[in-house]
Amino acid sequence: MAAPLIRASSIAFDIRFARLRRQSERRQERWTRPFWGQLNLKWRLSVPLSVARWHGLLDATRRRRHGHAVRTVVLLRHGKSSWSDSTLADIERPLAPRGERASRKLAKYLRRKKIQPALVLCSPSLRTRQTLEAVVSSLGKRCVVEVVPQLYAASEQELLERLQALPESVSSVMLVGHNPGLHNLALVLASRGADLPQLEEKFPTGALATLVVDSKSWTALGPGEAVLIDYVVPRQLG
Numbered sequence: 001m002a003a004p005l006i007r008a009s010s011i012a013f014d015i016r017f018a019r020l021r022r023q024s025e026r027r028q029e030r031w032t033r034p035f036w037g038q039l040n041l042k043w044r045l046s047v048p049l050s051v052a053r054w055h056g057l058l059d060a061t062r063r064r065r066h067g068h069a070v071r072t073v074v075l076l077r078h079g080k081s082s083w084s085d086s087t088l089a090d091i092e093r094p095l096a097p098r099g100e101r102a103s104r105k106l107a108k109y110l111r112r113k114k115i116q117p118a119l120v121l122c123s124p125s126l127r128t129r130q131t132l133e134a135v136v137s138s139l140g141k142r143c144v145v146e147v148v149p150q151l152y153a154a155s156e157q158e159l160l161e162r163l164q165a166l167p168e169s170v171s172s173v174m175l176v177g178h179n180p181g182l183h184n185l186a187l188v189l190a191s192r193g194a195d196l197p198q199l200e201e202k203f204p205t206g207a208l209a210t211l212v213v214d215s216k217s218w219t220a221l222g223p224g225e226a227v228l229i230d231y232v233v234p235r236q237l238g
Contacts, residue, residue, distance in 0.1 A: 069171055076177075079095045081205070103134035120145045125152055
């Protein structure tokens with residue numbers, strides 16, 4: 001019983017430490033951060049090439065940084081679920097009509113932003129699978145989808161270990177899952193990004209976060225080694 005307690009304490013410390021570091025970085029960057037519309041690739045924080053790609057400046061899928069490939073992590077929380085049938089187990093609860101509408105909007109957003117992960121790992125719950133079904137056509141024909149039982153109610157530590165176990169041939173991955181694991185994972189990984197204050201505040205149903213990872217390998221992925229390059233929630237999509 002001691003090991004899980006130590007693990008949870010360690011992750012909680014990582015989250016607190018990451019928040020303090022971000023606050024310090026924001027103070028230091030206040031007068032040096034360029035406006036995103038005039039992105040400066042010589043910014044002293046070394047904006048990853050994938051960030052530039054996001055703004056239509058570079059094709060990062062064929063580029064390498066510091067001698068290693070740039071990796072992308074996309075976190076998608078399931079849409080709003082229904083509580084109308086109290087006899088259903090949590091894992092069997094479907095999307096509510098609101099969640100279905102939000103998922104369709106997210107599909108259009110993914111298509112417009114050309115977010116096409118090489119691999120999608122999805123929780124086996126009905127609401128996550130229905131969310132994935134609504135957006136999968138927007139993820140590209142080469143996307144490989146896997147339903148992973150261990151992602152259901154997974155903690156941030158378990159999700160991080162799942163990322164660390166990815167083959168190095170995988171350049172981008174989407175996790176479709178649940179809170180609090182997804183939200184805490186994003187807080188552990190992200191060290192900077194224009195939308196970070198919004199992400200820190202909440203990660204509601206249907207939230208989508210895209211992070212660029214600059215570690216030497218998936219195995220070496222750790223706290224603070226990602227930049228949040230995009231964050232959107234359904235209410236922003238009309």
